[in-house]
Amino acid sequence: DQQVKQNSPSLSVQEGRISILNCDYTNSMFDYFLWYKKYPAEGPTFLISISSIKDKNEDGRFTVFLNKSAKHLSLHIVPSQPGDSAVYFCAASSRSTLGRLYFGRGTQLTVWP
Amino acid sequence: DGGITQSPKYLFRKEGQNVTLSCEQNLNHDAMYWYRQDPGQGLRLIYYSQIVNDFQKGDIAEGYSVSREKKESFPLTVTSAQKNPTAFYLCASSIRSQPIYEQYFGPGTRLTVT
Numbered sequence: 001d002q003q004v005k006q007n008s009p010s011l012s013v014q015e016g017r018i019s020i021l022n023c024d025y026t027n028s029m030f031d032y033f034l035w036y037k038k039y040p041a042e043g044p045t046f047l048i049s050i051s052s053i054k055d056k057n058e059d060g061r062f063t064v065f066l067n068k069s070a071k072h073l074s075l076h077i078v079p080s081q082p083g084d085s086a087v088y089f090c091a092a093s094s095r096s097t098l099g100r101l102y103f104g105r106g107t108q109l110t111v112w113p
Numbered sequence: 114d115g116g117i118t119q120s121p122k123y124l125f126r127k128e129g130q131n132v133t134l135s136c137e138q139n140l141n142h143d144a145m146y147w148y149r150q151d152p153g154q155g156l157r158l159i160y161y162s163q164i165v166n167d168f169q170k171g172d173i174a175e176g177y178s179v180s181r182e183k184k185e186s187f188p189l190t191v192t193s194a195q196k197n198p199t200a201f202y203l204c205a206s207s208i209r210s211q212p213i214y215e216q217y218f219g220p221g222t223r224l225t226v227t
Contacts, residue, residue, distance in 0.1 A: 002155075009153070032212035043117075043203050043218030044156070051213075089155060098163060099144060099210035100171070103155035 003027045004092050006104035013111050019077040021107050023090030026071065030092040034101070035064060035075050038087045047088070048075070080111045116140065117219035119204050124224045126198075134189045134222050136204030142217075144210040145187035149173065150201045150221075159202075162187055163210040191224065198226045 005024045013019045023033075031052040036044035050057040050064045050073070057064050063076045077084055090104040117138045126132045138145065144163050148156040158171030162181040176195025181187050187206075191198045201223050205216040 004155070006155075034215065036218075041122075041201075041221065041223070043119075043205070043220050045218070046215040049215065093212035095212060097212075099207060099212050099214065099216075100158060100161065101146075101156075101216060103148075103157075105153060105155040 004104040010108040021075040119219035142206035146205040
């Protein structure tokens with residue numbers, strides 16, 4: 001059973017606009033959430049994370065929002081750039097799972113000029 | 114340069130043969146992980162190791178085996194018992210097996226079994 005869900009397999013956004021990628025989780029024990037970015041035939045690279053004690057974390061153009069009551073998080077990219085085109089994976093973890101990451105299926109973001 | 118090395122990038126095997134995928138890291142990380150990615154799927158955990166000479170099964174360990182004899186190495190063997198071995202395999206490592214420590218991924222090995 002998928003504990004981390006990314007219900008949108010793809011998202012297309014014009015350059016300069018905001019990209020919003022969504023993620024839902026079912027396990028209330030998760031207390032740490034991460035976003036990874038992946039290009040074809042490469043390993044994922046870490047993008048940004050958030051602890052459950054926060055509801056927002058910002059790093060440059062990337063902001064992650066966490067809504068614990070809704071078990072939902074989102075990644076905002078502003079402004080979007082063509083180089084942001086990649087697959088974005090949401091992942092969740094907890095102290096009780098010893099750092100194991102549970103991944104969603106990913107969302108393919110395409111940023112067009 | 115510090116990082117994770119996976120070799121080879123592409124691997125072809127005949128059905129019924131065991132094959133071992135290499136993963137080496139020079140980041141001095143204690144924890145190492147093996148994931149599998151299939152088209153349209155997220156990354157699924159096969160095995161992980163928190164420390165040398167110790168490892169645990171992940172969600173899809175059947176048909177796979179690992180060893181962790183050295184801190185920097187965590188090879189994965191895909192045995193003939195794995196029913197659908199064709200996939201993209203990713204190795205990762207982190208300083209410790211705690212959520213706050215991000216996992217660094219290698220470039221992956223694409224295994225094709227025919």
